[in-house]
Amino acid sequence: MTPSLRRWVFLAAAAGFVAFYLWGLLGLPGFGKYPGPYGFVLNRIAVSQTKATGVVSAVNFDYRGFDTLGEEFILLTAAAGVSIVLRRLRGERERSAVDEAVDRDVPATSSAVRMLALLFTGPVVVVGWWLASHAQTSPSGGFQGGVFLATAFILVYLSGEFLVFKRFSPVDLTDVVEAVGAGGFAAIGVSAVAMGLPYLYNFLPLGTTPGAVSSSGTIVLISFFVGLEVAAAFILIVGELLEQTLLIRRRSG
Amino acid sequence: MQYFPFVVVAWILGVGLYGIVTSRHLVHLIMCLIVVQSSTYVLLLGVGYVTGAVAPYFYDIGVHTPAVDPVVQALALTDVVVEAAVTALLLAFAVQAHKRFGTLDPQELVSLKG
Numbered sequence: 560m561t562p563s564l565r566r567w568v569f570l571a572a573a574a575g576f577v578a579f580y581l582w583g584l585l586g587l588p589g590f591g592k593y594p595g596p597y598g599f600v601l602n603r604i605a606v607s608q609t610k611a612t613g614v615v616s617a618v619n620f621d622y623r624g625f626d627t628l629g630e631e632f633i634l635l636t637a638a639a640g641v642s643i644v645l646r647r648l649r650g651e652r653e654r655s656a657v658d659e660a661v662d663r664d665v666p667a668t669s670s671a672v673r674m675l676a677l678l679f680t681g682p683v684v685v686v687g688w689w690l691a692s693h694a695q696t697s698p699s700g701g702f703q704g705g706v707f708l709a710t711a712f713i714l715v716y717l718s719g720e721f722l723v724f725k726r727f728s729p730v731d732l733t734d735v736v737e738a739v740g741a742g743g744f745a746a747i748g749v750s751a752v753a754m755g756l757p758y759l760y761n762f763l764p765l766g767t768t769p770g771a772v773s774s775s776g777t778i779v780l781i782s783f784f785v786g787l788e789v790a791a792a793f794i795l796i797v798g799e800l801l802e803q804t805l806l807i808r809r810r811s812g
Numbered sequence: 813m814q815y816f817p818f819v820v821v822a823w824i825l826g827v828g829l830y831g832i833v834t835s836r837h838l839v840h841l842i843m844c845l846i847v848v849q850s851s852t853y854v855l856l857l858g859v860g861y862v863t864g865a866v867a868p869y870f871y872d873i874g875v876h877t878p879a880v881d882p883v884v885q886a887l888a889l890t891d892v893v894v895e896a897a898v899t900a901l902l903l904a905f906a907v908q909a910h911k912r913f914g915t916l917d918p919q920e921l922v923s924l925k926g
Binding site: 562565566569573576577580584587589590591592593595597598599601602603605606607612613614615616617618619623626627630633634637638640641644645648696697698700702703705706769770789792793796799800803 | 814815816817818819822826829830833834858859860861862863864867868869870871875876879880881882883884885886889890892893894896897898900901903904905907908911919
């Protein structure tokens, strides 16, 4: 198919889509006129039912916990996929990065970058844990916290070298953390079943003060495991991509 | 104006798809896929919006304060993280495709057929 034909086929399909979309829009309630009862019901009852003041987290880790489990496993699968796809292929060898240009020096990492990265590493870890452990109160949770925690390791890479990054995040350890994160979430669900309750039922004491760190039962715990899983998955993905760029070379000759 | 956010959704979806269809570079194609997926965030948040309502966090406000739908927000939240991981997987495929075929042009990749 030539590029111009391809474009015309797309434009024809897009015209059809636009027509049906506009037709469909006319039957929808307008923007800001949300008709569904589900969100309103959750907003009313979630705080008293789960003792979590962040209803989004209550939905993610309790009401819709089973869906989130699936989404977490998409993340696990994607990270595993990156590891598999970026493995060392036949005809490739692994070796540490060396300077191949003899007529110029490798530019050293600037002190400004090193300083900033080092300064930020600590605070980023703290904010990451804070986010991962406050799912029940505020717009945070394991997903956001996990990404923050992974960022801390990328700052280590920026401030030092790839080998330092590898030392701080050995693949074996990252794998274990990721497995604990994903398995922990599933295990919480199984524990509920073992007690004769529905899967992922919030079986822990909910506490009395809505929004306290100790409140909302399994929501905090699941958010913590999701944080581990997300952080480990992202460190693994970044590590694999860096390894691909810096270590793996086509075998010459 | 009543349907404006939903028109924006269609527009983002449309430009993303156009980019995918006409793409001459796999990394560009993956970026276009991110644009397509971004339209789902706008759609989800647009569907759940309630005029004059606040975010569904009741830490310092009463539970009877009108708030937007928390379900679509939860969907958008997990969507963002999963998208990042899937993008990484696709980029890994692009790296290997380039190694194997020496090109990242999807239209040339079709004619090579491994």
